[in-house]
Structures are given as C-alpha cells and as structure tokens.
Amino acid sequence: MTISLTVNGTEHAVDLPGEVPLLWALRDELNLTGTKYGCGVAACGACTVQIDGQPVRSCQVALADVWGPVTTIEGLGTPDAMAVIQQAWVDHQVAQCGYCQSGQIMQAAALLAETPEPTDDEIDAAMQGNLCRCGTYPRIRAAIHDAARAMKV
Amino acid sequence: MSRIGKIARRTFLVGSAAIAGGVAFGVYYANKGMTNPLQHAKGETTLNPYVLIDAQGVTLIAPRAEMGQGTRTTLAALVAEELDVAWEDIRVIHGPPGQAYYNHAMFGGILPVAEYKKGPVAEHLGQMAGYLGKALQTQITGGSSSMADAFEKMRHAGATARETLKLAAAKRFDLNASDLRTENGTVIAPDGRSLTYVELAPAAAEIAPPDVDLRPATEWKYLGKSMPRVDMVEKSTGTATFGIDVRPEGLVYAALRINPHFGGGMTGFDDTEARKMPGVQKIIHFGTGIAVVASNTWLAMKAAEAVEIDWETSPHPATQEAIFASIRTALDGAPNSTLRDDGDAGTVPEGASLVEAEYSLPYLAHAAMEPMNATALYTGDELILWSGNQAPILHRKHCAEAVGLAPEAVTVHTTYMGGGFGRRGEYDYSVYAARVAKEMKGTPVQLTWSREEDMTHDFYRPGGLGRFRGAVKDGKAVLLDGRIAAQSCLRQAGARMMGFESGGPDKALVEGAFDQPYRIPNHRITGHIAELTLPVGFWRSVGASLTAFMYDSFIDEMAHAAGADPLDFRYQMMKDEHAPSAACLAAVREMSGWTGKTPEGIGRGVGFCHSFGTPVAQVIEVEQTAGGIRISKAWIACDPGIVLDPSIVEAQMIGGMIYGLSAAAFGEITFTNGAADQQNFPDYDAIRMHTAPKTEVRVLTANPRLSGVGEPGTPPAMPALGNALFDLTGQRARALPLNKSFDLIV
Numbered sequence: 001m002t003i004s005l006t007v008n009g010t011e012h013a014v015d016l017p018g019e020v021p022l023l024w025a026l027r028d029e030l031n032l033t034g035t036k037y038g039c040g041v042a043a044c045g046a047c048t049v050q051i052d053g054q055p056v057r058s059c060q061v062a063l064a065d066v067w068g069p070v071t072t073i074e075g076l077g078t079p080d081a082m083a084v085i086q087q088a089w090v091d092h093q094v095a096q097c098g099y100c101q102s103g104q105i106m107q108a109a110a111l112l113a114e115t116p117e118p119t120d121d122e123i124d125a126a127m128q129g130n131l132c133r134c135g136t137y138p139r140i141r142a143a144i145h146d147a148a149r150a151m152k153v
Numbered sequence: 154m155s156r157i158g159k160i161a162r163r164t165f166l167v168g169s170a171a172i173a174g175g176v177a178f179g180v181y182y183a184n185k186g187m188t189n190p191l192q193h194a195k196g197e198t199t200l201n202p203y204v205l206i207d208a209q210g211v212t213l214i215a216p217r218a219e220m221g222q223g224t225r226t227t228l229a230a231l232v233a234e235e236l237d238v239a240w241e242d243i244r245v246i247h248g249p250p251g252q253a254y255y256n257h258a259m260f261g262g263i264l265p266v267a268e269y270k271k272g273p274v275a276e277h278l279g280q281m282a283g284y285l286g287k288a289l290q291t292q293i294t295g296g297s298s299s300m301a302d303a304f305e306k307m308r309h310a311g312a313t314a315r316e317t318l319k320l321a322a323a324k325r326f327d328l329n330a331s332d333l334r335t336e337n338g339t340v341i342a343p344d345g346r347s348l349t350y351v352e353l354a355p356a357a358a359e360i361a362p363p364d365v366d367l368r369p370a371t372e373w374k375y376l377g378k379s380m381p382r383v384d385m386v387e388k389s390t391g392t393a394t395f396g397i398d399v400r401p402e403g404l405v406y407a408a409l410r411i412n413p414h415f416g417g418g419m420t421g422f423d424d425t426e427a428r429k430m431p432g433v434q435k436i437i438h439f440g441t442g443i444a445v446v447a448s449n450t451w452l453a454m455k456a457a458e459a460v461e462i463d464w465e466t467s468p469h470p471a472t473q474e475a476i477f478a479s480i481r482t483a484l485d486g487a488p489n490s491t492l493r494d495d496g497d498a499g500t501v502p503e504g505a506s507l508v509e510a511e512y513s514l515p516y517l518a519h520a521a522m523e524p525m526n527a528t529a530l531y532t533g534d535e536l537i538l539w540s541g542n543q544a545p546i547l548h549r550k551h552c553a554e555a556v557g558l559a560p561e562a563v564t565v566h567t568t569y570m571g572g573g574f575g576r577r578g579e580y581d582y583s584v585y586a587a588r589v590a591k592e593m594k595g596t597p598v599q600l601t602w603s604r605e606e607d608m609t610h611d612f613y614r615p616g617g618l619g620r621f622r623g624a625v626k627d628g629k630a631v632l633l634d635g636r637i638a639a640q641s642c643l644r645q646a647g648a649r650m651m652g653f654e655s656g657g658p659d660k661a662l663v664e665g666a667f668d669q670p671y672r673i674p675n676h677r678i679t680g681h682i683a684e685l686t687l688p689v690g691f692w693r694s695v696g697a698s699l700t701a702f703m704y705d706s707f708i709d710e711m712a713h714a715a716g717a718d719p720l721d722f723r724y725q726m727m728k729d730e731h732a733p734s735a736a737c738l739a740a741v742r743e744m745s746g747w748t749g750k751t752p753e754g755i756g757r758g759v760g761f762c763h764s765f766g767t768p769v770a771q772v773i774e775v776e777q778t779a780g781g782i783r784i785s786k787a788w789i790a791c792d793p794g795i796v797l798d799p800s801i802v803e804a805q806m807i808g809g810m811i812y813g814l815s816a817a818a819f820g821e822i823t824f825t826n827g828a829a830d831q832q833n834f835p836d837y838d839a840i841r842m843h844t845a846p847k848t849e850v851r852v853l854t855a856n857p858r859l860s861g862v863g864e865p866g867t868p869p870a871m872p873a874l875g876n877a878l879f880d881l882t883g884q885r886a887r888a889l890p891l892n893k894s895f896d897l898i899v
C-alpha cells in the first residue's frame with residue numbers, strides 16, 4: 001500500500017502497510033535516521049517528531065494516521081545552518097552519547113513554540129517523557145532557557 | 154567506506170608506514186614493539202598509530218570508543234596539544250582493531266591493591282600488568298581508564314609527528330629544525346616561509362621520528378580547557394551515525410527473538426504465519442531462538458513475535474528467593490578474598506558499642522538508550538561489521554569464529570554508541586548480526602534488538618548481599634567488618650572476553666569497600682562468590698556499584714551510633730589516611746553549607762567512594778512534597794588529579810551520579826524461571842527531567858595521578874540518597890531500589 005507523506009517539506013510516497021509506525025518509515029524507508037528508536041512503547045521520547053507542530057512519539061503513530069506535515073530533527077536545522085535551539089544545545093555542550101538528543105530537541109522546540117519563556121516547572125512537565133540515560137538533564141534545562149532568551153530578541 | 158577509513162584500515166592492518174598520498178606516524182614502531190609485549194622498550198610511548206596526514210589534512214585516530222563520555226574530544230586535544238593544529242581543522246576517527254591500541258591503564262588496575270595506597274612498587278607492578286593487556290590484545294574502552302592510558306601516549310604521538318614534520322621542513326628550507334616553529338598545521342621559518350603538514354607529509358614519512366620531550370602543563374593551549382566536543386554538532390542535528398543508523402547500499406533489516414529463559418534452547422517452532430507477513434524475506438533459526446529478516450525493522454519485529462516457539466526451560470533457580478538464598482549461602486561461607494584485614498576485626502573492642510546491618514541489592518540492567526544492534530555484510534570470504542562497541546578486537550575475533558573466517562577477513566567499523574555503560578564490551582550482538590549476515594550472503598543486514606530483547610538479554614550487574622558489623626567508641630569507628638556476597642563478574646565476563654577464567658581473589662567483587670581511605674584500627678572486608686551462573690557483566694563502576702551502597706551506608710549508620718555528624722565522622726577518619734579524599738568531603742561540606750541539621754521536610758545525606766583512582770564525595774538533598782519525596786539538590790566534589798577538560802569532567806560527574814540515582818531509586822531486575830521479569834522502561838524506570846536534582850560540581854586536583862571520571866560519579870550517589878532519606882524519615886535504607894520503601898516521586 002502506498003501512503004503519501006510530507007516530511008521536512010518534501011513529499012514522499014512510501015510503500016508500507018498503514019499500520020507501520022511513522023518511526024520505522026522515517027528510519028528504514030526514508031533513511032532519516034536522526035529520529036531514534038528507544039522503546040517502541042511511548043516511554044522514552046527518543047522517537048519524538050512534530051506533526052503539524054505538535055510533538056508526537058513517532059513509534060505510536062501509524063502511517064495511515066499521520067494527519068499533517070512531519071518535521072524531524074533533520075528538518076529543524078542542519079550542521080551548517082542550525083536552528084536557534086540546536087545552537088543552544090551546542091553552546092551548552094548538552095549531548096553525551098547523544099542518542100536521546102534528537103527527541104529532546106524536538107520536544108523542547110515544540111515547548112518553546114507554545115511557551116516562549118517556560119519556567120522550570122513547565123520544562124519539567126514538558127520534558128519528563130524524554131529519557132536520557134546519560135543524565136544530561138541539567139544542561140538540557142539550561143539550553144532551553146538560553147534558547148528561549150535567544151528567540152526573544 | 155570513506156576514503157580515510159580505507160586508508161586507516163589498510164595502514165594498520167597491513168602495518169606499512171607510508172601510503173599513497175598519506176603518512177601515518179608511529180606505525181614503524183607498531184610492528185617492532187608488538188612482537189615482545191612484555192618488554193619495556195625505550196620510546197615505547199611513541200609506538201602508537203594515532204596521527205594520519207593525507208592530502209585532506211590531519212586526522213587523529215582515537216583508540217577508544219565514544220559512548221558519550223567525551224573521550225574522542227579529549228583524545229584529540231591530547232594529540233593536538235603537541236601537534237599544533239587548529240581545533241576546527243581536526244578530524245577524528247575511531248581506530249580499526251589493532252593490537253597497538255591496547256589499553257595499558259585498564260590492566261594496570263587489576264592488582265589487589267587499594268588505588269589510593271599505590272606506591273612506587275605497586276605502580277611498577279601495575280605497569281607490568283598493563284603489558285598483559287597488550288599480550289591479551291585488549292583494545293577495550295572501560296575501567297574509566299581511557300585518559301590515564303592516553304595521557305602520555307597521545308601527546309607523544311603528537312609531539313613526535315610535529316618534530317618529524319619539522320625535520321622534513323628543515324631539509325627543504327636548509328635550516329635547523331630548532332629554528333622552526335609550528336602553528337595551525339604549518340611549519341614556519343624565521344624568515345616567514347612556511348610549508349603545510351600536508352605538503353611535508355611524504356618527506357616526513359622517510360624520516361625516523363626523533364625522541365621528543367613533552368610540553369609542560371604551563372604551556373598547554375587545549376588541555377585543561379573546556380573544548381567544544383568534536384561530536385557535538387552532529388549529535389545536536391541528528392547527523393551522528395550510531396550503529397543503528399548505518400545504511401549501506403541494499404540494506405535489509407532483522408529482528409531477534411532469543412529464549413528469555415537463560416540457558417534454555419528451543420525445542421521447536423512454527424513460522425507458517427510469520428512467513429506470510431508483509432516484507433518478510435527470511436526466517437533464520439539458531440538453537441536458542443530465531444531471527445527474521447525483512448524489508449523494515451518493524452515488520453521484522455512483528456513477524457518475530459508471530460513465530461510460535463517452544464522454549465526449553467532454564468537451568469537457573471526458579472525464583473528470586475532461591476537466587477538470593479544462594480547468595481546468602483555464599484555470604485555465610487568461606488571468603489574468596491580478604492583484601493583488607495587490619496588489626497583484629499573478630500573482636501569488639503572493650504567499651505565500644507556494636508552496630509550491625511545487612512544490605513540487599515538487586516540485579517541491574519544497563520539499559521543503554523540505543524538498544525543492542527549491529528550491521529553485517531558477509532560475502533563468502535569477507536565479513537564487514539558495523540557495530541558500536543567497546544572492544545573491537547574481541548568483536549572481530551568472535552564474529553570471525555561465528556562465520557568461519559580468519560580474523561583478518563573481518564573489518565570492524567566502530568560507530569558512535571548510544572550509551573555503553575559496560576554492556577558494549579560484550580560481543581553477543583555483533584555475533585548474532587554476523588550469523589544472520591552469513592545466511593544472507595551478499596546482502597548487508599542490520600539486526601536490531603527490541604527494547605524487550607535488550608532488557609531481557611543483558612549481562613546484568615549482579616545482585617548482592619552485605620553483612621556489616623562495626624563498633625564505635627568516643628565518636629569514632631574502632632571496628633568495621635564487612636562481608637559481601639555476589640556473583641563474580643570478573644570470572645564470568647573475563648572468561649567470555651579473554652577465553653580463560655581468572656582464579657584467585659576477585660578484586661572487582663570488593664572494590665569500593667576494601668579500598669576506602671578510612672583509618673579504622675580493626676578493619677576487614679571479605680568477598681564471597683555466589684555460585685550462580687546468571688549472566689552478569691561489567692556495569693558502570695563495576696564492583697563499587699554494589700559495594701559502595703553497603704560500605705558507605707554502614708559508615709553513616711556508625712556515625713549516627715557514635716553520635717557524630719556523618720560528614721565530620723568520615724572526614725576525621727580520612728584526613729590522615731588520604732588528604733585528597735578528605736578534601737572532597739570538605740568541599741561538599743562548604744558547597745552545600747552543611748550544618749548537620751536540616752529543617753522539617755528536608756533531608757540531607759552524604760556519600761563517598763574512592764573508585765578508579767578518583768575520590769568522589771556527594772551531598773544529596775531530598776524534600777518531602779505533597780506529591781512524594783523529591784531528590785531536589787546535589788553537590789559533587791571529585792579529584793581526578795589532572796583535569797584535561799573541565800566541561801567533560803563535570804558532565805561525567807553529573808551523568809554518573811544520575812545513573813547511580815536511577816539505580817538506587819528505581820532499578821531492579823528480578824528473575825522468574827530464569828527469565829528477567831522487566832521488559833521495558835515502564836518496568837525499569839530512571840531519573841527524568843522532573844526527578845533530577847539541581848547539581849553543583851567542584852573538581853579538585855590534589856591527587857598525584859591522572860585518573861578516570863566516567864564511572865566514579867556513580868557509586869556514592871546510592872548511599873548518599875539512602876542517607877538523605879534516613880535524615881528525612883528516620884527510616885534506614887538497607888535494600889535497593891528505594892522506591893519500594895520510600896514514597897519517591899516518579
């Protein structure tokens with residue numbers, strides 16, 4: 001079955017059963033490997049992407065149910081043209097192993113779009129679904145605050 | 154394969170120095186020095202093939218793998234410091250499997266001597282044991298040893314390359330090398346003429362590298378400063394390639410299902426339904442389970458679930474009770490080791506009051522964020538493996554055996570790892586990928602474990618029991634007698650990795666307890682090996698991850714029994730035994746404004762552990778809130794001797810502590826009928842954004858030797874949290890995880 005999908009502004013036709021989660025279409029069909037698999041059960045956030053600007057766990061969204069254009073970490077910015085939030089991540093040297101960070105950044109970007117100046121409590125609430133086994137939380141928090149400031153000016 | 158990858162591989166596997174259009178420094182010696190591993194040859198530190206120059210510039214070859222600990226960045230800084238190349242121009246790749254990359258420092262750590270007590274004799278013996286690493290071909294990332302191992306070697310590699318390039322330039326300019334200087338990848342003459350390293354490389358390849366002195370720390374430009382990590386932009390843009398991200402041409406995807414009942418095989422299976430499922434290309438059976446190859450990982454996982462399998466039962470004990478009964482039998486029995494036995498630990502000194510406690514810790518999974526996976530292509534006479542791993546030589550060897558090739562016919566590409574924590578020193582996941590690839594000749598296959606497969610097929614941190622007996626008098630400890638029982642990681646993992654089981658006293662079972670810098674007149678620690686065969690392995694901080702909770706919680710109990718302030722109690726017994734350790738305690742006292750008193754609703758605990766040569770003290774603060782107990786603040790002080798990169802040290806200290814807090818608060822693997830009960834993060838949770846404490850770190854540098862930072866942050870976190878909960882609630886924490894007995898916020 002062919003399903004059409006808009007990812008990072010490009011339209012794709014993927015030939016997969018409609019029940020396949022978006023995550024696995026991105027990774028194995030479109031080779032957009034920035035989005036990660038961590039648990040497959042909505043418990044880690046490594047697979048977070050945005051659909052219509054909303055943060056979603058792509059391991060939980062069936063291809064047939066994708067309701068709008070998808071943005072992945074690759075669509076947020078590139079090494080040569082990073083988004084403000086990605087620059088904040090670099091400035092704060094957030095990543096350790098880095099495996100969770102695509103999901104963290106996509107989640108944080110959605111938070112900032114909704115709440116331009118989040119408090120610590122708002123960051124706690126928005127980010128608690130994103131696990132980081134390396135324990136980069138303090139730097140993630142600092143980077144979010146910094147990105148918020150940078151986006152204001 | 155990238156061009157540089159090809160060059161590096163050919164250079165090091167073939168062992169030739171000069172290559173078309175490029176030169177690798179140190180390779181001359183790689184051949185020579187490797188023949189007699191136990192000989193301490195002059196110039197030994199320069200034998201490492203770490204610097205490669207070709208038409209595209211300078212590439213540094215990292216002998217240790219990057220699993221998040223920042224090793225790639227600091228290894229690059231070590232070479233660059235001497236080589237004089239601009240930070241932006243440095244490229245770093247992971248070295249191919251090579252004996253020249255053996256880890257000297259890790260094996261230096263196996264002697265049964267407390268690290269803080271190492272004098273010149275032990276130091277020398279440690280050096281000799283280090284050469285064993287070379288003999289055993291250990292290219293291993295572990296034991297928090299990367300920096301200690303590389304500190305001299307990598308700088309020498311850079312310095313030697315620089316001086317050789319200067320000699321080549323001196324010939325061209327007709328000047329003395331001593332008249333020349335180097336900067337940003339160029340050699341510059343006093344009259345302003347200059348030649349780039351790239352231009353000089355072919356001529357330099359013909360010159361025998363001279364002996365060079367290293368620059369003093371006062372001249373360092375990169376070392377000692379927080380350098381932008383070389384992997385940071387990639388990891389912030391989703392462009393870093395982890396094992397799970399390699400996409401060779403024509404790749405197909407596979408999923409695995411192995412008997413969850415350890416030690417059990419498979420008596421039969423029915424794959425009729427699975428074969429009909431979309432995308433399925435092949436179903437492969439091993440004696441212990443199956444793999445499904447499909448056009449997509451998820452389709453492969455679904456089909457793997459649909460295969461009906463008759464599992465054999467497990468030979469392991471059927472219940473948790475039986476497992477811990479076996480550990481208790483070991484605890485009651487004769488010791489395997491008595492690595493500390495000061496004074497008379499069998500007798501309670503007159504007039505002292507007795508303190509006794511027992512501790513129980515569960516088995517733990519590593520739960521690295523990236524599930525186990527590897528990718529392999531088998532062509533019939535060659536195997537190419539892409540695998541995020543901590544031990545490429547071992548992975549190569551065992552994959553070669555699995556597919557019936559010589560090790561030389563196996564190419565290993567070590568990718569970034571989405572966490573290792575000790576799990577990726579094991580080679581099982583690479584071997585499974587190789588076996589599947591063999592059945593798919595000519596087609597590359599990526600085998601990804603589901604999280605459930607990953608969690609139920611780990612090599613776990615062993616569970617253990619501790620029985621401690623102590624006595625206090627006049628505010629001080631006068632007796633500490635601890636017994637610790639658990640399975641031996643060293644024996645089991647050692648057998649897997651080295652091919653033989655090490656006998657003798659198992660230091661890894663009691664490290665974190667026998668080697669703590671306390672002056673207690675009657676002081677004994679015995680280790681007791683439980684004769685269980687559940688799969689166990691190295692878990693961040695190894696033995697100390699188990700023993701520090703027992704030992705340090707008990708010190709805290711003694712402090713309270715003595716009516717002393719727990720931080721000062723530790724400090725007084727430590728200050729004359731090991732000043733750098735005591736200084737860490739003093740630092741957290743000051744940082745946290747420790748008074749020994751806490752207001753209602755707040756609890757504070759101190760924890761300390763000296764591991765991998767690095768003392769670490771932590772104060773943890775907990776707070777009773779309406780929603781439960783929150784781990785609100787933490788202060789960490791450590792002393793790794795020399796700080797090569799402050800930002801990385803800070804990150805490792807915080808990350809190590811959070812890994813320890815996750816385990817202390819939530820971590821537990823239990824077994825039923827030889828199978829792990831926990832399958833995925835909902836059953837095996839960890840610290841998250843809202844449960845992580847606000848943390849401050851101070852790094853001291855009074856320790857005489859450079860030591861590791863990747864693991865030492867983990868052990869003290871567990872007792873510090875338990876001690877804080879005691880301060881808050883009056884209830885002693887003697888069993889982990891703590892969420893079973895305390896109302897922690899999840």
Ligand code: FES
Nearest residue numbers: 038039040045059
């Ligand atoms: S992989 Fe989707 S939440 Fe973990």
Ligand code: FES
Nearest residue numbers: 097098132133134
């Ligand atoms: S950086 Fe490793 S899991 Fe978050």
